[in-house]
Amino acid sequence: MDTVIENSTKIIATLGKLFKRDDSMPEFEVLSKGLCDIEVTGFDNWNGGTDIYGIFCRLPIDVYSKYEHEIQSIEQSIRKKAEMIFRIYPNCWVGEVVISPELSGEMDGKAYTFSVEELLELLEQQKAMMISVSTGGPMIKTVNSEYKERAEMIEEGLLERGMVNTNQFEDLWTWHGKWSDGSLPNYASRRKFVSELFGPMLEAVKNLKSKVINPVFEEPTGWGRVDRSVGEIKLRLTQASTEEQYQAIGLLCRETLISIAQEVFIEEVHPILDGVTVSKTDAKRMLEAYIAHELSGSSNEQVRKHAKASLALANDLTHKRTAEYRLAALCAEATNAVVNIIAIISGRRDPR
Incomplete structure (x- = not known):
């Protein structure tokens, strides 16, 4: 059992107490009222291998709205404090803290007050x-x-x-x-x-109309970390206006590809095409192996080409310095295409 994941509830509670002690009420309210999880988001080969963790907090819309203008500073504050706690866990560090509004089915078909x-x-x-x-x-x-x-x-x-x-x-x-x-x-x-x-x-x-991340499939995939990332990409693409914010979208897209690769790739079932030893964060090789295995045969050749092309575009864009809206939007769209393609291949889009 992953010790960090096993202790995630205690870590979140300790963080909350530390912020309450310091009278930092925004951070305390986020941690105490939000649904907070800690998950592995990546792996680094440095120092014999280091696990990277993310802290994800989903807030009721009223709490999110209350601190909407401070979200990024609250994320940075929580991450900095969490680094102190993570010092007791060897070869582990906090890669990101993501605060997002809790998704609600009540918004389906919503007629906005103003068009x-x-x-x-x-x-x-x-x-x-x-x-x-x-x-x-x-x-x-x-x-x-x-x-x-x-x-x-x-x-x-x-x-x-x-x-x-x-x-x-x-x-x-x-x-x-x-x-x-x-x-x-x-x-x-x-x-x-x-x-x-x-x-x-x-x-x-x-650009609101062009920023619909998932026009065909509105339902989540069921992969919690993937769905959270896609929702966060959509939200940040709508709000981004600076170079740093557009670059952050590229990083989120990269983490989304890693997350979905880790959901479907099975080393014993999906052989890596070039035979190299794959790391936990090599989304491109893992997804290429998955696509090649699950869409094998001549009858799937065109579908396989489309899937691989979407993956290649998304992978390329996530490694660019997406410092403007168009690149960030293309990156988001390509990443979303890969998510839906993999979800379809895996059967997660089949009619229930």
Whole structure:
């Protein structure tokens, strides 16, 4: 029995107590109210072999929403604290902490309060108003109530899609305080600031329809770690706006391929094609062996080629520095294709 996995409940409880002791309530609430698991996510050949673990916390939507803007910092904080505990386990280290909203079947067929087109229009109107009042347009007192009403609608439209509102100016007087403090001395600087503020949100909303990770199969595969990773990829692709965030999607895709390879590959059944000794994280070789064995024979040649091509694309993209949306989206789509192909081959997509 894996000692870390065996002690996972105690590790999570100890982490929670340490954060409560330090009066770090966000971390404590995540660990105490979330469904937290520790799982093996990889293997490193360094120092005779090192197991890499991930801590995964699925939060009720109300708790996730409460800390949505702090998720990455909370993940880093928990990981840092966990490293102290993991020192007692030889050849083990914490590779990642992932906090995500708990999936709910109640969202199936949900009719959003605002359509994508309506949400885009609201964002464009808000952007235009902020520029207008700061560049000689209407007086704030005449349009502030309209701005605040629209801000509530935008917040609702973004929140129900699990997206972050990067415009933190709750009213136009707050915005006035920003542009009048000397940091935005002229009209051009104010236009640029507002455009950069709304740019990532507008791009994310425009791409919502193309960011459906699994358009054919909406049901999870049943492989917990794989389904969690796919859900996390979808969420982060929707929210990403920086180079580091896009690169993180590539890393998640790589871990997803490793996870599904570890689910289906059986060394005694699926011989490695080039005969090398395969490591626990060599997803490409493991999945190639699985595909070759499960889709053997001339009748499966075209299906085998498609599966191998999807795997090759996903593997290539996960090793690139995915510093922009398009590469990250392609990486997510290719990875999802591999997940579904393997799920189909394994019988997990068969009608029940």
